[in-house]
Amino acid sequence: MPDIKDPLLVMSGIVKQFPGVRALDGVDLEVLPGEVHCLLGQNGAGKSTLIKTLAGAHQPDAGVIRLGGREVRLTGPVAAIRLGISTIYQELDLVDGLSVADNIFLGHEKARFGFTRTAEAHRAASGLLTRLGHGEIPPATEVGALPPAGKQVVSMARALSHDARLIVMDEPSAALAHDEVDNLFRTVRELTAQGVAVVYISHRLEEIREIGDRVTVLKDGRTVAVGLPADTPTREIVSLMTGRDVEHVFPARRDPGSHEGRAEVLRVEGLTVPGVFEDISFAVREGEIVGLAGLVGSGRSEILEAVYGARKASGKVLVDGKPVRGVSSAVRLGLGLAPEERKAQALLLEESVARNITLGGLARYARLGWLDRGSELADAGRQIDELGIRPADPGRPIRTLSGGNQQKAVLARWLVDRRRLLLLDEPTRGVDVGARADLYAVIRRLADEGIGVLLVSSEIPEVLGLADRVLVIRDGRNVHESDARELDEHRVLDLIMEGSAL
C-alpha cells in the first residue's frame, strides 16, 4: 500500500504571483516514490506553473518544497536536475538547430575535457529513442525537421537521459497519437517499477484512469483535492476541476444522411504532395463535419495545409466551385485553418490576446485600411467569453496565457467572422475537459449553421464523437471513408495500422 511509504516529494503552500495574476495561491502536492501522481486542473489552473517551480524554472514567492524528507531550495534548473528531478515541459523546450542527440544531452553532454564524443552520444541517444519505441529517428536528425510528435519523443528521451528520482511530464500525450500513448505508458511503467516517481499532467481523463495511482486536482491556483485514488469517478473529478457538471461530452448529431443533397463547400480531387500524401479526393458539404483519422506522420496536417493553399500540391481544390490559389485566396473564399503547432504556426507571442484573435479577419474592422479598434476589441471580448479564455483580459500578452487558453485563442481567430469551411488540426490539443465540451458544442453549432468543418485529430474518440463522416489516412493514402457511426475505435485502429502493424 502506497500510503505506508513516506513521500518522496512534499510541496506545501506554494504561492506564485505573476504581474496581474496569482497563478499559484497556496498549492500542496505530495508524491510517493514509485507512484504515478496525476495533476489535474482546468486550463490556467496553475499546473505548469507548479511544475516549473518544481523544476527550478520559476522561484515560488512562498511555500516549502521537501524532497526525500529534506527541505530543498531549487534556485535554478541545474539545482533541480542535480536533485534528480527531470521535467518534460508543456511547451516543447528543444533547440531546432541542434541534432536529436545534441538536444537530448544538452547541458550534460557526453564529453571528455570539453570535447564532445559524438559517437557515444549517438549510441546513447538511439538507445533512449528505441526504449521509447522510436529507434527509427536518426540521432543526427535536426530537431527542427521533426513533426510535433517526433519533438515530443525527443524531449521525453531527454527527461530519461538524466537518471532521475522524479520525472515530471506536462501534457506529454498532447502531441501524441493514440498508439503512441500506449508506448509512453509502457515507459512510465518501467520507470515506476524502478521506484521512480512520475508526476503526470493530462487533460485526457481516460489516461489518468489507465496509468495513474493517485490524483491531485488544482483549481484557480489552489489545491481542491489531494491524493485521491485514481479510480475516483470521472464525474466527481470533473466537477472538482470545473466546479460544474459536464454531461454528455459530444453534442448530438443531426439525423443520419441529413447532409445528402446539401451543397458542397469543399471538393478535393487527386490532391498529391509527392512523398507525403497521394491522390486524396473527398468533399465536405454544408453543415458537415468530416474527420481525418490516421497515425502521426500519416500526412493529415499536410493535407489540411494543401487544401488551405499553404503547401504546393498537385490536384484540384474547389471551394464553392472556385479554385484555391494560395492562402490569401483561401481566406478570401472563406477558409480558416487552426494549425497544429500553435507557437510556431499561429501565435504572435508578443501581441495581445485580442490582436491574436482578430488577426484573421482584420479586413472586417478596416475602412480604407483604417482600423475600427472599438469593434475589434468588442469582437475579441465576445470570443474570450464564448470560449472561456482565462484570464479574460484582451490586452494581456498571449504568451502569458496557459497552453490551453492559447489554443482556445487560436480557434477563436476563425470564429470572429463567419467562415465557409474550417480546417481544424488537433483543435483540442491541451484543452481541458470542460472547455473541450464547450468547443465541441461551438463547432457543432457552427456546422448546424451551415459551415463545413474538416477535422484532424489524433484522438480517435474525438473524431468518432464529433465528425459526421470519417476519412482514414494511412501513409498518405485515403484507405477508408464512411459515416462515423459505422465505425468504432477498434475498427479505426485496425484501419490506420493495417500493414504498419508488426
Added chain:
Amino acid sequence: MNDTRTPPVGKLPAPVRTLRDRGGLRHLGLVGALVLLCLVGLVTRPDTFATSSNLVTLLALASTIGVITVGMTFVIIGGGIDLSVGSVMALASVWATTVATQSYGPWVMALCALLVGTATGAVSGLLISYGKMVPFIATLAMMAAASGLAQRLSDRRTQLVAPENDAIVALSTTRVLGLPILVYIFAAVVAAGWVLLNRTTFGRRTYAVGGNAEAARLAGIDVRKHTVLLYALSGLCCGIAALVIMARTTAGSSTHGYLYELDAIAAVIIGGTLLTGGRGTIIGSILGLLVFTVITNLFILNGLDTSDQLIAKGLIIVAAVLLQQRTANTS
C-alpha cells in the same frame, strides 16, 4: 455560456500591464535620459543650450535621419533591416540635382527624389521577398550598388541646387512660426508613420509579419507583398530625407547619408524596437534619435574633441539604456 463558469484566475484581476503601457514605461526611461541630457546642457551651457535657436538647430539636425528612422522602424518591426538607406538617400539627392532634372524645376526634382527612393526600396523588397535573400545581404548589395550609381551620375561632384530651383533650399531657409519648413516635414512624416503603424491594417500586419511570418501567412496575410511594401516605404522615406538634406546643404552629393544606416538602426533599437521584429514604436525611435542628436549638440557646444566625444558617447549610451531598464523594472 452558463454562469457557473469559473471566475478569472487569482485574486487581483486588477489593472494588468498591457503592451501599451509597457511601451509607455519603456519610453519613460528614454524621456528620463533625454531630460538628464538637457539638464547637463542647461548646466554646462546655460547661455546657449536652451535658446530657441539651438532647439531649432536640434530639430533641423534630427530631421534628416529622423525621416529615415521612421521608415527603418517599419522595416525592423517587420522583421527585416535596411542597410541601404544612406546610399539610397544619396542616390535620390544626386538624381534630383542632375542638370537634366533641375531643368524641370523644383517640383519635378522633389518628385524625382521620392520616386528614386521608392523604386530602389521596392527593388530591395523584391530581392528579399521573392528572391528569398536575407535582408542584411540584399540591402547591403543595394547599399553598394546605389552609392556606386550615385557616384556615376554625379561624377563624384557636389551638384549645387540651381538658383532658379531655390524653392528646394527654401525648405530650410524660410521659417513658419519660427521653425524651418523641413521641421514640419519631419513632424508630418512622424505623425503619418505613427498613424500608419497604430491605426491601420498595414501597421497591424507589419507587426504580424515581423512577429511570426508563418502565422501571418496562415492568417491570410500576403507576407511577400507586404515585405515589398515595407522596403518601398523605407525607400520613400529616404527620398523625403534626400529633399531635406538637399535643402540643408543646398546640394545633392554621392557622399550624403554616409553611415546613416548605423545611426538610424541604432535610434530604432535604442527606442525599444526588437531587432528580431514584431515589436516596437515610432515614438521610441524618435526619442532614441533625439538622445543621439542632443548628445552631439552638447559635445560641440562644450567644444569637446572627437576622441572624448566618442568615449563619452559610449558611456552615455550605456548609462541611458541601463537607466531605461531600471525604470522598466521598478515600475
Added chain:
Amino acid sequence: MNDTRTPPVGKLPAPVRTLRDRGGLRHLGLVGALVLLCLVGLVTRPDTFATSSNLVTLLALASTIGVITVGMTFVIIGGGIDLSVGSVMALASVWATTVATQSYGPWVMALCALLVGTATGAVSGLLISYGKMVPFIATLAMMAAASGLAQRLSDRRTQLVAPENDAIVALSTTRVLGLPILVYIFAAVVAAGWVLLNRTTFGRRTYAVGGNAEAARLAGIDVRKHTVLLYALSGLCCGIAALVIMARTTAGSSTHGYLYELDAIAAVIIGGTLLTGGRGTIIGSILGLLVFTVITNLFILNGLDTSDQLIAKGLIIVAAVLLQQRTANTS
C-alpha cells in the same frame, strides 16, 4: 485500452535532412560562386590572377578580417552581434604599439594586444548578459568608446612598430613554404574555431543559447556566463587580428579596422549563418569572406573605376546569393 497490440508506432518523418548535409549544400552554393569568380579572374586576367603571388596577396588580405570573422561567427550563432570588432582591433593595435608597451619587446606587445581585445570583449559581454543590454546597442557603445580611447592613446598619430620589435612585422615579411606567417595564424584560428564550434560542449551550447535561450536555460546551461565568454572570444579574435594588421602595416593606428564590422558580419551572413542565431558554420563564413575578397581582387586586377566597382559588387552579391539558393533548393 488494448495492450494486446504491441505498439507499432507510426513512422515519424523517416529520413529527414540532417545538419551536416544541409551545411554541405549551402556551402556548395558559395563554392560555386567562388569558382565562377575565379573563372572570371582567369579569363579577364590570365596573366596575373592565378599567379602564386596574387594568391598570397589574397590570403594575406583575407587574414585580418578572416580572424575577426571567426569570432563574429560565434557571436552571431550565439544570437548576438558585435559591432565593436573594428574599433576594438584598432584599440588593441594602438595599445600594443605605445612607446611604453614597445619598450617591453614583441612578446609583451602581442600579449597586450590579446589582453586588450579579450578584456573589451568581456566588457561588452557583461553589459549584454548582466546589464541586459541589446547586443546591438551595447557593442555600438563599445565601438564608439573603443575608437575614442584608441584616438586618445595614440593622439591620432600612426605608431610605427619600432625596429627592435621587428619580430612583429616579421609575421608578414618572413615566409614559410612561400606563405607569410600571418596566413598560418589565420589558418590556425579558423581550425581552432572549427574544432571549438563542432567538437566541444562550448560549441554545442553556443548553438543552444542562440537557437533557444530559454531551452538552454532550462537544460541547465548558464546562458549569461556563456554570453560573456562568446564576446570575450570575439574580442580575443580582434586582438589576434590587431597583431596581423600591425604586421601588415608596420604600425598601430586608431584608423585600423574602420567598418570591418560590416564586412565581417556580411561574410558571416552570406556564409549562411542566421542573424537570429542558432544556425551557422565557420566554413560558410570563411567562404563568404573569400567571395568578397576575390571580388575586390578582381576589381583591382581589372582596374575598374570605383563607382562601377560598387555597382558590380552589388550585382555580384545578389547573383552569388541567388545562385546559392538555386543549388540549395534543386538539391
Added chain:
Amino acid sequence: TSNASNDESSASAPALAGTDNDKPGQKVVIGFSAPAADHGWIAAIAKNAEAAAKLYPDVEFKAVEPTNDINQQIAAVESLIDAKVGALVILPNDGQQLNQVARKASDAGIPVVNLDRVFPDKLSYRTWIGGDNYGMGVAAGHYIGAKLKEKGVAKPVILEIQGIATLPLTQDRSKGFADALKTYGFTVTAQQDAQFTVQSGTDVATNLLQAHKKIDALWNHDDDQGVGVLAAIKEANRTEFFMVGGAGSANAMREIKSGSSVLEATVTYSPSMASSAVKLARLIAQGKGMSDLVEQGVPQSITLASETITKDNVDTYLPLGFES
C-alpha cells in the same frame, strides 16, 4: 553651380607640356593607387591622373580600387607590383603605413612617384610631389591674422573646421594655422572635425554656429565640405564674420568672385598635382628629364606652394579650380 560647372568641367584638366617630352616614347604601364574617391578633392586627383595619362598614347594607365583601408591599399599596391607595372604613382592613405610596400616596389625596380602624403623612407620613392599642408595652414593663418589685426579686433573668436581628424595631413594643417596665428598673438577659439563631406560640413557648422554667438573668422580645411558649411551659415543667416576655405575648388572660387557670401578667400591645395605626378612617372620610366631644367633626370622632390586666392586674383586661378 553645377549647371555652370559643365562648360568649365574640363577647367582643371591637364594639357600637354608642349615640349619634346610629349613625343611618344617607349610604352609605359603606370599603376595608380589612391584613397577612395569619396569626396571632391580625391575625386579630382583620380580624374586628373587619368586625364593626364590619356594625353599620351605611350601610357597604359592602371588604376586600382581606391580604398580608405590601409590593409586594402597595401594589397592593391602588391597586386600592381605582381602585375610588373613600369612605374607607380601612389597617394597613400598614410605614408608611414604604406612605406613598407612602397619600399618593396622600389626594391623590385619599379620607380615610385609619391603623391602628396610622403613616405618617411627616401628609399621608398624616386620622386615626391605634393602640396604643403603645413604651409596651407600658415597661409590661412596669415590671411586671417593680418585681416583681424588691421580691423583691430582685440580678442577675436577664430573657429576652425577640420577635415577627417585622424589624418596626419589634418594635424599638419591645424599646426600651421595655429603657428601662423601665434605670430599675431591670436589663438583658435574652437575646433571641430568634419568628414570632408558636404553634409558633415553642414552638421558640424550648424552646431558650431550655435556654440558661438559672435564669430570673427572661420577657417574651413576643405572647400568640398565648405559647400555644406556655407549652407549652414546661410541657414543661420550669420554675416558678422569672414571665412577662409581650403584646397581651391571652382565652387569656392565662384563664391569668392561673386562676393555674395562670407567666403572671402581660399588657400590652394591643388589636385592638379596628380596630373604632374603621372607626367613625371612617364618621364622617369622613359628616362627623360624635365626639359625646362638643366638636369637630365626628374628632381627628387617637388613641393607645390599653397597660394591664397582672394577676390582680387581669383580670375587667374579659376581655370585651375577643380569641380568638387
